[in-house]
Amino acid sequence: MAESSGVMAYAEASKDKLTTTTRELLGIGRNLANELGEPLCAVLAGDGVSSLADEAISLGADRVYVIDDPLLKEYLSDSFTPVMERLAAEVSPRIILLGQTDAGRDLAPRLAFRLKTAATLDCVDLTIDAASKRLQATRPVYGGNALATFTTETDPQIVTIRVKAFSAATADASRKGEVIKAEAGLEPAAVRTKVLDRIVEEVEGLKLEDAAVVVSGGRGIGGAEGFKQLEELAHLLKGALGASRPPCDNGWVSELLQIGITGKIIAPDLYLAVALSGSSQHLSGCSGSKNIVAINKDPEANIFQAATYGVVGDWKKVVPALTEKIRELTSG
Amino acid sequence: MNMIVCIKQVMDPETPPASFKIDPQTNKVIPPPGIAPVPDPYSEYALEAALRLKAENSGKITAISLGNDLLRDVVKKSLAMGADELILLEDEAFAGGDSCSTAIALAAAIKKIGEYDIVFCGRQAADWGASQVGSGIAELLGLPCLTLAQKVEATDGKAKVEVVTDDGYEVVETTLPAVITVSNELGEVRYPNIKGILKAKKKEPIIWKPADIGLEASEVGAAGRCTKLVKLFQPVREGEAEIISGDTPEEAAVNLALKLREIKLI
Ligand SMILES: Cc1cc2nc3c(=O)[nH]c(=O)nc-3n(C[C@H](O)[C@H](O)[C@H](O)COP(=O)(O)OP(=O)(O)OC[C@H]3O[C@@H](n4cnc5c(N)ncnc54)[C@H](O)[C@@H]3O)c2cc1C
Numbered sequence: 106m107a108e109s110s111g112v113m114a115y116a117e118a119s120k121d122k123l124t125t126t127t128r129e130l131l132g133i134g135r136n137l138a139n140e141l142g143e144p145l146c147a148v149l150a151g152d153g154v155s156s157l158a159d160e161a162i163s164l165g166a167d168r169v170y171v172i173d174d175p176l177l178k179e180y181l182s183d184s185f186t187p188v189m190e191r192l193a194a195e196v197s198p199r200i201i202l203l204g205q206t207d208a209g210r211d212l213a214p215r216l217a218f219r220l221k222t223a224a225t226l227d228c229v230d231l232t233i234d235a236a237s238k239r240l241q242a243t244r245p246v247y248g249g250n251a252l253a254t255f256t257t258e259t260d261p262q263i264v265t266i267r268v269k270a271f272s273a274a275t276a277d278a279s280r281k282g283e284v285i286k287a288e289a290g291l292e293p294a295a296v297r298t299k300v301l302d303r304i305v306e307e308v309e310g311l312k313l314e315d316a317a318v319v320v321s322g323g324r325g326i327g328g329a330e331g332f333k334q335l336e337e338l339a340h341l342l343k344g345a346l347g348a349s350r351p352p353c354d355n356g357w358v359s360e361l362l363q364i365g366i367t368g369k370i371i372a373p374d375l376y377l378a379v380a381l382s383g384s385s386q387h388l389s390g391c392s393g394s395k396n397i398v399a400i401n402k403d404p405e406a407n408i409f410q411a412a413t414y415g416v417v418g419d420w421k422k423v424v425p426a427l428t429e430k431i432r433e434l435t436s437g
Numbered sequence: 438m439n440m441i442v443c444i445k446q447v448m449d450p451e452t453p454p455a456s457f458k459i460d461p462q463t464n465k466v467i468p469p470p471g472i473a474p475v476p477d478p479y480s481e482y483a484l485e486a487a488l489r490l491k492a493e494n495s496g497k498i499t500a501i502s503l504g505n506d507l508l509r510d511v512v513k514k515s516l517a518m519g520a521d522e523l524i525l526l527e528d529e530a531f532a533g534g535d536s537c538s539t540a541i542a543l544a545a546a547i548k549k550i551g552e553y554d555i556v557f558c559g560r561q562a563a564d565w566g567a568s569q570v571g572s573g574i575a576e577l578l579g580l581p582c583l584t585l586a587q588k589v590e591a592t593d594g595k596a597k598v599e600v601v602t603d604d605g606y607e608v609v610e611t612t613l614p615a616v617i618t619v620s621n622e623l624g625e626v627r628y629p630n631i632k633g634i635l636k637a638k639k640k641e642p643i644i645w646k647p648a649d650i651g652l653e654a655s656e657v658g659a660a661g662r663c664t665k666l667v668k669l670f671q672p673v674r675e676g677e678a679e680i681i682s683g684d685t686p687e688e689a690a691v692n693l694a695l696k697l698r699e700i701k702l703i
Contacts, residue, residue, distance in 0.1 A: 213569075215582070217569070227568075247448070248566070250454060251671050253666055255667065258665075259663065302607065366566070367621055414678055415681065416680070423693075426690035430690065431703055435703060
């Protein structure tokens, strides 16, 4: 392998556009590349992805490797690992960045073991150590109770970034870059897995990850009925409904509404946390929120450590009055 | 159906945040006094998935735990829940590893066990949560790997697995043998029953040292790490919330609404 150089970002698309996470990847990727004084390249691997190369360039990539192959229509580790292995061997990047997404979290470790290097997943901070020029990757550990910074001595240094933890690159259509077509070189026999079905669960209203306001309930809500009231408030604030784990485990709300280390990672402007205690596992998914407002009957609840504002009281009394007042303030 | 389940011993993840302390000198977590370690909850989902398959297809479940100073009460819970065999990779040399050195040791042990259809791991561990050991074992043994399973069915050398995605799930088929990592969406994990607890009491684990699985002490644990921990620290919280009060909860709610309006959040 030639001496490693440059940063490679694994781009993902949805509905013919690069995803928000990909824009975040290109944002931090550009910063790291500048600091190293080396190029940033993007990889577009999929079926019918060629048209997105220009968008990747406008977002900061100096070079885009396009691997367009019908065999890459859907993500499978068995097909994407050898494709990325081949490209990494050809390009010898110093760093490979992926999103902590369905594909990225599966691909990164696979690729790291394949390339005899190491991966660090779900990073919230990435810096280049001035002396060694090595990547320092920081991620939450112990259910969000602590943060740990790791380095590795082998290249490529592979990391996934936590969604919403880095600022997205802004597009500049005047940027120039090079588009390089690469072969997948995939042996169909090497793919031992097959997607039989894909079930998308429709969640009503605004998507949790995109909402500027999230109203979230915990175990103290007590049942599905209570969540109806929170949903009404969320609706009024043009926001989305969320939950801690117990309401999801108990079937009061969909599992897709779970916020936390094993659920969604969100960073809204306003996070209204109702009758949830603020466990480290939960806070790990919402501590990026600009403002956390807590309603809890227990003044000692840990959520008040993370919140900017709080009301101590029974949500059954607080939420209806709050909803009514907000309706009054926001109407007309 | 022969199944292997990798189960880690971890600090209790339900330890109250106030009891969580770090020693900045050693970059280590100080074990909270009076709070005993537990089997990693994600590993228990992996065991539960294996137990459900066993109930349907019969077969044998071998649990493996790796570490140093493994508490018998903790690691034997797998036997009490219904695993048939327990292997401990227990040695000072196994301590302080990362996903890389852990996967190398587990893969070597699995190779030694020899016969298996499915290797189950948790999606991540509740302590370091690196989320890579399952994928690593698969790479080292040349097996397919499905991550974040919420349901597993297996017949005729194949498994049909529901894997959790961001907006629902996918049904994926894989050839066997394979590695499957299991997520909490699998649903409730069983409690050991009396019969299981008694069985576990009588059964002694098999203990393997690095040499028993064909590895040098320098290839496992802290010595075999691929990543270096530079720093372990606690996030700074910005202090306590401003409590909005009122004579009644309803009045506090009104004051909160006014405050949110004042700072233009609504
Ligand atoms: C490995 C692992 C992963 C986990 N992942 C996640 C995750 O991703 N997301 C997550 O959320 N959790 C997760 N958990 C669970 C987590 O540890 C906590 O158990 C959970 O977050 C607690 O949820 P809660 O705050 O709703 O419930 P509780 O901790 O029971 O808190 C309920 C709160 O409601 C308050 N309350 C009760 N009644 C009222 C009332 N009438 N009015 C006002 N307040 C009231 C109480 O004062 C209390 O503070 C995980 C746990 C483990 C072990």
